[in-house]
Amino acid sequence: MRRIAIAGAGLAGLTAAQELRRLGYEGEISLVGAERHLPYRRPPLSKEFLLDHDADVGLPGTGELGVTWLLGHAATGLDLAGRRLHRGALEPVTFDGLVIATGARARTLPGTGGLPGVVTLRGLDDARALRAVLGARPRVVIAGAGFIGSELAATLRGLDLRVTLVEPGRAPLRRPLGERLGAVIADLHRAHGVDLRLGRRVVSAAGAGRVERVHLDDGTVLPADLLVVALGAEPETGWLRGTGLRLDDGVVVDRHGLAAPGVAAAGDVARRPSVLLGGQLVRVEHYSDAAGQGTHAARSLLGAAAPAGPVPSFWCDLYxxxxxxxxxxxxxxxxxxxxxxxxxxxxxxxxxxxxxxxxxxxxxxxxxxxxxxxxxxxxx
Incomplete structure (x- = not known):
């Protein structure tokens, strides 16, 4: 392989490039990223980054790889037979090997698009915009008590802001922890002054020029200056429709991380068989997995010996x-x-x-x- 393209300039894409170089690959590497930023750490965005204007979330090693950074324009299409990666009207990126690492996008709340004060927290620009309004001490409603929603609630309570956390399920973090430990997390939120509304959904937001009220599915109206939608993420696979790759809640890969000959996928966008679950397909959205999968994808792309892939893991900071x-x-x-x-x-x-x-x-x-x-x- 003389030219390798990496679609996605996040952690998985970066670690894939690093592993390619570590294995001695001397060909061209092009990293295509939708954001204009070099790769950065996402976990701090719901925690210390919101508290410290001097917080540095950049990932090391980006200047030592000898790669071509093509940032600010997302991958928009793939010609698999012609080995071309499209970026809208820009010149396509040609490749012999490809790593798909386009990650996932935040789910939005229907009917709230365009209303100022309704935000998601997925990327660095989102976090900067959120940090800029916290000084006004807004009344905050968070829709969704998963990792981002729960961590954000804890961070904002540390700033002594009024926080209402609305969760459709019976407990916070129910999906990764189960209901029993989710109840422990619920008690932790309440002990720190969070107004926790379980079994309820945010259905709309309204206001004169910006959000002032948030409506729940039981008719409750919550006063709010800020609504953070934290309802999870969806894999960025729309640009791959019609390519012949198997798309099923992500790009489906084999145990080697390959979606097709010469095409690997890694990170939040990849759905792979789990050894621990007897080959059941899983898609894992955790930081450490993105790094491990990027390394695994690079090795598989070059035909190097690779283990079964990373054992899933996560961490979460609360109070x-x-x-x-x-x-x-x-x-x-x-x-x-x-x-x-x-x-x-x-x-x-x-x-x-x-x-x-x-x-x-x-x-x-x-x-x-x-x-x-x-x-x-x-x-x-």
Whole structure:
């Protein structure tokens, strides 16, 4: 391969480029990114970046790769047979090998588009815009109590802002943790002054020129100066329709991370078979997975020996507690609570088909290492 294109200039795309160079690849590498920014860390955007105007979220190593950065214009189409990556009206990028790492886009709330004060938090520009309005001490409603919604609620409560967290499910973080531990997180939110509304949905927002009111599905009207929509993300695959690649909640890849000969996918956009779940397809939207998948995709593209792919993991910061996980957790698994302390520390493991497939903890980090070794052996 003389020319490799990487569609997506985030963490997965960057680590793919880094691994290509580490393996001795000396050909051309072009990184195509929708944002104008060089790759950066996303986890701080809902936490320390909002608190510190001097926070640096840039990823190291971008200037040492000898690659061509094509930023500010997203990939818009793919000619797989002709090996051309399209960027709207711009000149196509030709390639011999391709890594698809276009990530995911934030879900929006129908009927609220264009109303000032309704925002999502997915990228660096989103975080900068949100940080700029926090000094006015807005009344905040957050739609969705997943990772971003929960972390944002904790951050804004640290600024002593009024926060209402609206979650359609029965508990915050129910999908990654399950209902029992989700209830622990609910208690944590309430203990820190969050107005938590479970089993409710935001249906609309209204105001004279900007958001002033948020309407819930039970008829409740919440006063608000800011509505943050944190309802998850959808993989960026629209530009790949009609290419012949298998698209099913992401780009479906094999155990090597390949979607087609000479075409790999990595990060939030990739849906791959899980060894821990007996080959069931999963799409993982966690930072550490994006890095591991990027490395894995690069190795597979060059035909280098590659392991089965990274063991899933996540972390989440809430009110001084850091939640850490390894393996597969949450819905679809049977949780077993090992420790639960009055101060909110806990340790839980998750079972499926009679075996441990994951664990999550807040405060029992040394125990997590044992699970990590166990699952890594099974995942190999």
């Amino acid at each position: 001084g507690h850091r939640l850490r996980s390894v393996g597969v957790t949450g819905t679809g698994c049977r949780p077993r609570l090992i420790h639960l302390e009055p101060d909110g520390r806990f340790l839980a493991e998750y079972h499926r088909d009679g075996r441990v497939v994951g664990a999550v903890t807040a405060g029992f980090v040394r125990h997590l290492a044992t699970y990590r070794h166990l699952l890594a052996d099974e995942h190999a």
